[in-house]
Amino acid sequence: MTRPTVLPPMLPTVRARPFDPPEELAGDRAHEPIRRLRYPDGHIGWLVTSHALARSVLADPRFSARSEFKRAPVARPSADPFYGRTALPGWLVDMDAPEHTRIRQRLAGRFTARKMKDLRPQLDRVVDEHLSAMAESTPPADLVERFALPVPSLAICELLGVPYAERAAFQRNSATLFSLDVSEAQAALAMDQLDSFLRELTEHKRGRPDDGLLSALVADGTLSTEEIAGVGVLLLTAGHETTASSLSLGAFALLSHPEQLAALTGDPSLADNAVEELLRYLTIFHFGVPRTPLEDVELAGRSLRAGESVTVSLSAANRDPAQFADPDRLDLTRRATGHLAFGYGIHQCLGQNLARVEMRIAFPALFRRLPGLALAVPPGEVPLSTDMGFYGVHRLPVTW
Numbered sequence: 001m002t003r004p005t006v007l008p009p010m011l012p013t014v015r016a017r018p019f020d021p022p023e024e025l026a027g028d029r030a031h032e033p034i035r036r037l038r039y040p041d042g043h044i045g046w047l048v049t050s051h052a053l054a055r056s057v058l059a060d061p062r063f064s065a066r067s068e069f070k071r072a073p074v075a076r077p078s079a080d081p082f083y084g085r086t087a088l089p090g091w092l093v094d095m096d097a098p099e100h101t102r103i104r105q106r107l108a109g110r111f112t113a114r115k116m117k118d119l120r121p122q123l124d125r126v127v128d129e130h131l132s133a134m135a136e137s138t139p140p141a142d143l144v145e146r147f148a149l150p151v152p153s154l155a156i157c158e159l160l161g162v163p164y165a166e167r168a169a170f171q172r173n174s175a176t177l178f179s180l181d182v183s184e185a186q187a188a189l190a191m192d193q194l195d196s197f198l199r200e201l202t203e204h205k206r207g208r209p210d211d212g213l214l215s216a217l218v219a220d221g222t223l224s225t226e227e228i229a230g231v232g233v234l235l236l237t238a239g240h241e242t243t244a245s246s247l248s249l250g251a252f253a254l255l256s257h258p259e260q261l262a263a264l265t266g267d268p269s270l271a272d273n274a275v276e277e278l279l280r281y282l283t284i285f286h287f288g289v290p291r292t293p294l295e296d297v298e299l300a301g302r303s304l305r306a307g308e309s310v311t312v313s314l315s316a317a318n319r320d321p322a323q324f325a326d327p328d329r330l331d332l333t334r335r336a337t338g339h340l341a342f343g344y345g346i347h348q349c350l351g352q353n354l355a356r357v358e359m360r361i362a363f364p365a366l367f368r369r370l371p372g373l374a375l376a377v378p379p380g381e382v383p384l385s386t387d388m389g390f391y392g393v394h395r396l397p398v399t400w
């Protein structure tokens, strides 16, 4: 590989404003939609920043998602769960076709928009219970702890058939996995504990089936216990941290854009559109998604070698003016469809319909039940989770 003489910069991660990606991230996107990127291990790879090129890389089977080849674009002692080695059985986000197809096919039918719509009455109840408890208590409170985390946690537990009473351990382990500040040993322990928990639970379901997804996969008989447990860990961790971040960061964004909040509360039919725009604007996968070409590839006039790491920046793609007019403006009335907050291609988020239903219910209900909702601290004091794999807030102190 010919190395550039001047080392290219690393992935910019420092934000000047809480809701905008780092300014240098976009670079000269229109003329250079892919550019050189230095990884923390010294490897020189690539960064994709335009919407069009991000989509084409993510839809291109020459780019692998296998964890063995993945490198994290940001320094983290623990690294992502399986980067550089084989993932857990069932960990489909790190697999290529046909292994990926085999697992995803067993799951896709359980996450359709219709199936998720059927969950609405249950989700309405969960949202209502949490907001009633808040309304009856004395402010201030942390919206993450009281609302944004428990609602998606309960939803994914219900869907999988995981006892919610076990949440203390799996929420702690899941937070450890996505933190940039833990050691490799701590991350490995958290993963082991989650995996053992899901394996035991899967075995338990063999004798006592319920109507959750784990039992359905056991009854289906296609996947091994190890694969069902791996799928379970992935769904459990991806299924609550991500939506929790979107809910709390979304509430912070709405409170910081009163005119947009007024539009939403004035017209609840805006909720579906508002959710798409919040997903686009916030793009919580702030370090992008990694891919690796399995062969040499010519892309937008650049020659990529097999094995070089590619980071597809979903944040940069979702702020591409060639795709979204005035992209840095939060505008709940725009048509934000086509955003890449859920990725694209065969790995496009399996849980996106669940996340959408949760957000569509949660945002209008939050501001309806707590009409005086406001930040309880100055905006600059909200602790942002720049140290996590997903962007969001650690806490959102609110009053009402």
Ligand code: HEM
Residues within 6 Å of the ligand: 065, 092, 093, 094, 104, 156, 234, 235, 238, 239, 240, 242, 243, 246, 284, 285, 289, 290, 340, 341, 342, 343, 344, 346, 347, 348, 349, 350, 351, 352, 354, 355
């Ligand atoms: C707002 C919330 C969410 C966001 C922004 C989000 C984002 C993403 C993104 C960007 C990917 C693609 C990763 C890649 O291409 O490498 C992905 C994949 C995935 N997500 Fe989500 N996600 C969310 C919620 C959920 C939920 C609620 C679940 C579970 C019920 C879930 C389960 C998954 C799974 C299993 C995959 C891997 C799919 C595959 O490889 O085929 N996600 N998600």
